[in-house]
Amino acid sequence: MTNIELKDGAASDLQTTVRCPHCWHIFPPDQTLWVSVHPDLRGDERLGDELKRFLPTRFSPEALALDMHGQHCRENACPHCHLSITRASLELPPTIVSIIGSPGSGKSYFLASMIRQMRSTLPHRFFLDFTDADMRCNIIINQNEQALFMRDSEDDLVQIRKTQMSGDLYDTVSFANGRRVSFSKPFLFTVKPSENHPEIASSNKQSRLVVLYDNAGEHFRPDENHPDQPGTEHLAHAQVLMFLFDPTQHPQFRRSCHAISNDPQLGDFGRVYDQVVVLNEAAARIRQWTGMRQDQKDKRPLIVLVTKHDIWGPLIKDQVPVPLTLSKLLLRSQTGRYWLNIDELTRVSEAIKGLLKKKSPEIVAAAQSLAEKVLYVPVSATGCSPIQNERPGVDGLYVRNGDIKPTWVEIPLIYALQRTSRGLITAVKVKNA
Ligand SMILES: Nc1nc2c(ncn2[C@@H]2O[C@H](COP(=O)(O)OP(=O)(O)OP(=O)(O)O)[C@@H](O)[C@H]2O)c(=O)[nH]1
Ligand SMILES: [Mg+2]
Ligand SMILES: [Zn+2]
Incomplete structure (x- = not known):
């Protein structure tokens, strides 16, 4: 028996190489470690007080490794960082998405809303199951999703707190050479064809593991690139890059928006941030870590997400509807399964690019010089708009639960899946749908 097999012995269903979603180390599945179960086996060389990781020599009839005390083990771990690895990481090819953006640009709200929308749009419109691959890794994103969407009263004021640069979102690993490295916790989801999907028969080939990270915006500051805090190294390993551009942090956009919105982020609760520095720093790290030359462009898709469309949308409402609608973008086929209309997505992207070229041309220039293919998505x-919480002693901006209505947040990941998988999402070109 090899070190790791599926319960029915179908070892060929494992990936030929596995990428750890914590430290991005690549290894063959037969190097996968197991996590001991017996409480006497506490104390791991990399993870301190955690249960010992080991390469097994004994297995149960159900192909589960037995620890030194003969206990049945169920959990696997990476041979490099020793952090736990879900079964789905061993079985499914990953679609790793890097999310880049300044502090306050809306990354954490976007992630929570996107996951919320993916849970309903993928099954209902694309006949795809979208589920948590690892509940422990997903605790924080699920808490954020619940904070925004699972409230009893529509009048509840809800908030996602600013992402910190240390704490719950990170795991610290001690390596043999004395280095202590703090890795960002990944959020892991599986996407699989459901029973009415045309690819259901080849589900094992088509399914994907979606890997996401939520960084603090400060991680993208040029002086925050430490080898022992590789919080943004996913930039080098991702299949898709997403840069969140927040018009409310841009001086020229702010001036234009004053006439159309009372959002507090345009006033005392807002600030100006030079977001092109963030994008250029991400580009510099990508070039440094992948060896990509200055004259080369990244072949991976770069999606520029222009956030907070509810505020700036009226600036371009003659070309892109306010609020955003899905009717022309997702087209219903005869089977009831929806298709992604690439022509409409491209039309919207060109319109948004035109607006950015007028108001923030430096962002378009930086994006186009980094990647061959750039898509602009509102x-x-x-x-x-968020509001100030009047309760004494409470800081920051909150959102009224009943007012939350995310728009287009699932589109970037749907496009990413269409680009990185063969048959999960069908793209069509329909002009003037
Ligand atoms: N009007 C409006 N405000 C939004 C939207 N999304 C987020 N915000 C506001 O933007 C602010 C920052 O959002 P976050 O998601 O915390 O930003 P972040 O990029 O995660 O910031 P860091 O964690 O500091 O890196 C919050 O006050 C939100 O209320 C949106 O779609 N519309
Ligand atoms: Mg955040
Ligand atoms: Zn690892």
């Missing part, structure tokens, strides 16, 4: 994670 999104709104909340669909409404």
Whole structure:
């Protein structure tokens, strides 16, 4: 028996190489470690007080490794960082998405709203199951999703707190050479054809593991690139890059928006941030870590998500509807399964690019010089403006639960899946749908 097999012995269903979603180390599945179960086996060389990781020599009839005390083990771990690895990481090819953006640009709200929308849009429109691959890794994103969407009263004021640069979102690993490295926790989801999907028969080939990370915006500051805090190294390993551009942090957009919105982020609760520095720093790290030359462009798709569309959308409402609608973008086929209309997505992208070229040309120039293929997508994670909480002692901006209505937040990941998988999402070109 090899070190790791599926319960029915179908070892060929494992990936030929596995990428750890914590430290991005690549290894063959037969190097996968197991996590001991017996409480006497506490104390791991890399993870301190955690249960010992080991390469097994004994297995149960159900192909589960037995630890030194003969206990049946169920959990696997990476041979490099020793952090736990879900079964789906061993079985499914990953679609790793890097999310780049300044502090306050809307990354955490976007992630929570996107996951919320993926859970309904993928099954209902694309006949795809979208599920948590690892509940422990997903605790924080699920808490954020619940904070925004699972409230009893529509009048509840809800908030996602600013992402910190240390704490719950990170795992610290001690390596043999004395280095202590803090890795960002990944959020892991599986996407699989459901029973009415045309690819259901080849589900094992088509399914994907979606890997996402939520960084603090400060991680993208040029002085925050430490080898022992590789919080943004996913940039080098991702299949898709997403840069969140927040018009409310851009001086020229701010001036234009004052006439059309009372959002507090345009006033005392807002600020100006030079977001092109963030994008250029991400580009510099990508070039440094992948060896891509200055005259080369990244072949991976770069999606520029222009966030908080509820605020700036009226600036371009003659070309892109306010609020955003899906009717021309997702087309219903005869079987009831929807297709992604690439022509409409491209039309919207060109319109948004035109607006950015007028108001923030440096962002378009930086994006186009980084990647061969850039798509510009408007999104709104909340669909409404946040408000100040009047309760004494409470800081920051909150959103009224009943007002939250995300728009287009699932589109970037649907496009990413269409680009990185063969048959999960069908793209069609229909002019003037
Ligand atoms: N109007 C509007 N405001 C939004 C939207 N999404 C987020 N915000 C506001 O933007 C602010 C920052 O959002 P976050 O998601 O915390 O930003 P972040 O990029 O995660 O920031 P860091 O964690 O500091 O890196 C919050 O006050 C939100 O209320 C949106 O779609 N519309
Ligand atoms: Mg955040
Ligand atoms: Zn690892």
